Amino acid sequence: MEKEEINSSFGTIKIHRRVIASIASISCLETEGVSRIYSRFGFKLLKFLGSQQDSVINVDIYKNGEIGLNIPIIVKYGYNITEVAYKVQENVQLALEKMTNMAVRYINVIIKGVERSRT
Numbered sequence: 001m002e003k004e005e006i007n008s009s010f011g012t013i014k015i016h017r018r019v020i021a022s023i024a025s026i027s028c029l030e031t032e033g034v035s036r037i038y039s040r041f042g043f044k045l046l047k048f049l050g051s052q053q054d055s056v057i058n059v060d061i062y063k064n065g066e067i068g069l070n071i072p073i074i075v076k077y078g079y080n081i082t083e084v085a086y087k088v089q090e091n092v093q094l095a096l097e098k099m100t101n102m103a104v105r106y107i108n109v110i111i112k113g114v115e116r117s118r119t
Contacts, residue, residue, distance in 0.1 A: 015100055021055035024069055024107075027095035028057075031087050033079035038072035038112035066105040067096065074113045085109040 007013075028034055039056045058070040069092065075084050089107045096104055 015102070017059040017061060018055060020059045020061075020067060020069075020096065020100065020102075021057040023095050023099055024057050024059075024071060024092045025055060027091045028071055028073065028088050031084065031091050033076050033084035034088060035074040035076045035115050038074050038110075060105075062105065066103045067100075068104070068106045068108075070108045070110060072110040072112045074115055075111060077114050077116045081111055081114070085111065 025037055028037060037056060056072060060068040062068070071088065071092065073085075073088065075081050088109050092107050093104045096102060
């Protein structure tokens with residue numbers, strides 16, 4: 001499913017999975033201890049060439065309206081990895097529920113590396 005559709009008395013509201021990924025990305029990057037969202041060189045090349053895919057965050061939308069996400073991140077050196085991952089899950093869930101009214105089934109945080117902060 002590419003979009004979540006919500007019917008109202010005025011018509012249909014459609015939320016595209018890229019919007020969900022954008023909300024998740026912003027709230028993830030606002031989490032203390034997150035250096036960046038992981039992306040491979042190939043993804044950057046596709047984005048440069050104009051690919052429609054604009055996020056490495058994988059979003060699943062289920063028929064019952066629930067969403068699931070896989071978020072690959074790089075953690076700043078010196079932070080507790082487990083605590084950062086938990087805060088990412090918490091922040092992303094709160095942002096998505098607040099902005100979309102959609103229930104979150106899961107948020108998998110995949111730690112792809114650790115790096116020094118870029119100050």
